[in-house]
Every structure is written in structure tokens, then in C-alpha cells.
């Protein structure tokens with residue numbers, strides 16, 4: 001018989017031994033890129049606040065007004081009395097951006113994945129997923145009770161092989177991918193996956209958490225496609241969403257348990273999200289900024305040209321990644337070390353994320369620190385004549 005403390009102690013010792021122990025560090029973000037930890041000031045290259053909207057004055061005003069008008073909390077679930085007027089506004093904005101008939105807002109991206117995937121697949125169904133999908137999709141697939149198979153990252157041939165071998169044995173089949181992969185920053189072949197979904201009588205759920213508001217064109221409307229994502233990253237608020245046809249959204253509203261059995265989002269959160277989407281649509285050039293910053297960083301360091309605002313630098317060993325991250329911190333730069341199980345074994349890495357709020361000088365400072373630590377390319381030789 002083991003006590004609870006005993007259990008915790010052993011488990012934590014094993015996490016520590018494998019360099020997997022996590023620490024929640026108190027962090028003050030009083031700005032979208034500057035932060036304070038233990039009294040020390042840093043520039044962050046770690047946030048998902050891609051457009052710097054968490055601290056935008058207009059969005060703060062929208063949130064404050066919503067608090068004044070509707071209070072701090074929703075009071076109950078959406079199905080009881082929590083369905084504030086902001087939901088309808090936000091859902092119509094999301095449907096319009098994703099070019100779908102309708103949208104459903106959830107409490108978070110995590111909850112959206114749980115709800116959507118378990119509403120569409122269960123025992124007797126098949127889920128085929130990219131190896132690198134986010135933890136929330138993995139959890140959802142496992143909780144759904146469906147048979148869960150995975151294909152090598154972005155490998156359409158492997159995906160098709162699984163479909164060809166297994167699809168016929170199951171009732172429904174769901175394919176899962178991310179549009180922009182959260183730990184690698186590369187893009188999924190969404191249109192080709194949609195063709196496979198058509199060919200093999202399957203449905204596609206794509207998670208646009210890191211694409212929405214960052215990559216310029218992220219709408220892939222299709223009858224077999226659920227486009228999900230989050231309001232917690234580029235939108236600078238909190239929440240998740242799923243966009244699809246009207247009837248599919250109605251199905252989700254009636255069967256996605258993570259939408260039904262949880263309290264509605266606070267009105268202020270919804271109001272700032274709706275205001276953020278409006279701002280993005282009326283500010284030309286804003287969406288392109290994070291990618292431009294990421295590309296400048298890659299140019300200055302000799303890293304491959306990024307396709308998104310996420311630039312990984314794979315180190316391999318977890319301890320080495322942690323040490324590298326610490327070296328950046330000593331220079332006032334927050335760059336997270338991402339370790340297993342967030343990424344596959346032996347692929348611990350530094351993960352740089354860029355924001356519209358970073359100036360070119362911020363990026364140059366980071367690149368200097370990077371180049372001092374890692375030599376990835378030969379400086380062009382200077383020839384004196």
C-alpha cells in the first residue's frame with residue numbers, strides 16, 4: 001500500500017531524473033513582449049501573443065466595458081443563462097473568416113478539441129492522426145474510445161496507407177492535423193488531406209491554433225472539414241472555436257460535452273476576442289508581421305526560412321536545451337526549452353516565437369545572442385585587397 005505522498009514523491013523523482021520536471025514561474029506580463037520574473041526584466045520570444053493583442057488599449061476598453069455592463073462571470077453554462085450577446089457576434093465573425101456557415105465557441109482550444117473529436121468519433125470509429133498533433137487532440141482521441149492510429153509527420157503516403165488498410169473496417173473515420181505545427185512551425189497539406197478525406201469517406205479536423213491571425217489565408221471551407229482553433233493565441237483573449245456547416249455546428253452544440261457542461265466564458269473575454277477580430281480585419285499588414293520577424297531572425301542566423309511565426313532549433317538532449325535556454329535568460333531573453341513529452345524523444349529544442357510587437361532591433365539582439373551560442377553558418381569571408 002502506497003500513500004499519496006509516496007506516489008507523488010516517486011513520480012516526481014522519476015520526472016526529475018529524466019529532465020522532465022516542470023516549474024510554474026510567476027511572470028508579470030504588463031506588456032505584450034516585455035516581462036518580469038523575480039524582479040528581472042526580459043524580452044519574450046516565448047509568448048503565443050503573435051499580434052501583441054493581449055495588451056492592446058482598444059481591446060482593454062472592450063473588456064472593461066463588458067465587465068461594467070455584464071459583470072465578471074457568465075453565471076452559468078451557455079445552455080442555461082450564460083450565452084451573452086458576444087457569442088453571436090464572435091461566432092458570426094469566425095464563420096465569416098473561415099468561410100463556413102456557422103461556428104461554435106468553446107471555453108478553450110483544449111475544450112474545443114475534446115468536444116469536437118469525441119462528438120464525432122467513438123467506439124467502432126477510426127481516428128487517424130499526424131504524429132505531431134497537440135496534446136489536446138491526443139487526449140480527445142484517446143477519451144473518445146475510437147481506434148487511434150498515427151502517421152509519420154506530414155507524410156501523406158503513410159496517411160493514405162492507413163486509410164487504405166483500415167478505413168473499411170470502421171463506421172466513421174476522422175483525420176486529425178494541425179495547420180501550423182506548434183513545436184515545428186511547419187504547415188500541413190490541408191487541401192491534400194481534404195482530398196484523402198473525400199476519397200476514403202472520412203472527415204478532417206484541423207487545428208489552426210498557430211495559424212489563425214498569423215498566416216494570411218487560413219480558410220479551407222469543405223463539407224467534410226471542421227476548422228478548429230483558439231482565441232487564446234493571436235487573438236489575445238481566451239477560448240476555442242469550431243467552424244463548419246450549420247447542421248454540423250448544431251450537432252456539436254447538442255453533443256459536444258465540453259461545450260455543454262461547463263460555464264460560459266466571461267463576457268469580457270468574449271468582448272475582447274470579438275474586438276480583436278475586428279481590429280485584425282481593419283489593420284492592413286498586421287497579420288504578416290510575425291512571419292516577417294521570424295524570417296528576419298532566420299536570415300540573421302542561417303536557419304531555414306520559416307513558414308510561420310514559430311522557429312524551432314533542435315538540440316536533442318533535454319539538459320542541453322535547458323542550459324541553452326538559461327544562457328538566453330542571462331542576456332534578458334526568454335526562449336523556452338521544449339522537452340519530451342511535448343516533443344518526441346531526443347528532439348528537445350529551443351522554440352522561438354515572434355510577435356508583431358517585436359521591433360527589428362529586438363530580433364537583431366536575439367540573433368546576436370543565438371549566433372554567439374551556436375555557429376550554424378560560416379560568416380562570409382572578408383577579403384582585404
Ligand SMILES: *Cc1c(COP(=O)(O)O)cnc(C)c1O
Pocket residue numbers: 108109110111113134136178182207209210230231232238239240
Ligand atoms: C494552444 C493549443 C491548443 C489549446 O488552446 P487553448 O485555447 O490554449 O486551450 C490546442 N491546439 C494547439 C495546436 C495549440 O497550440
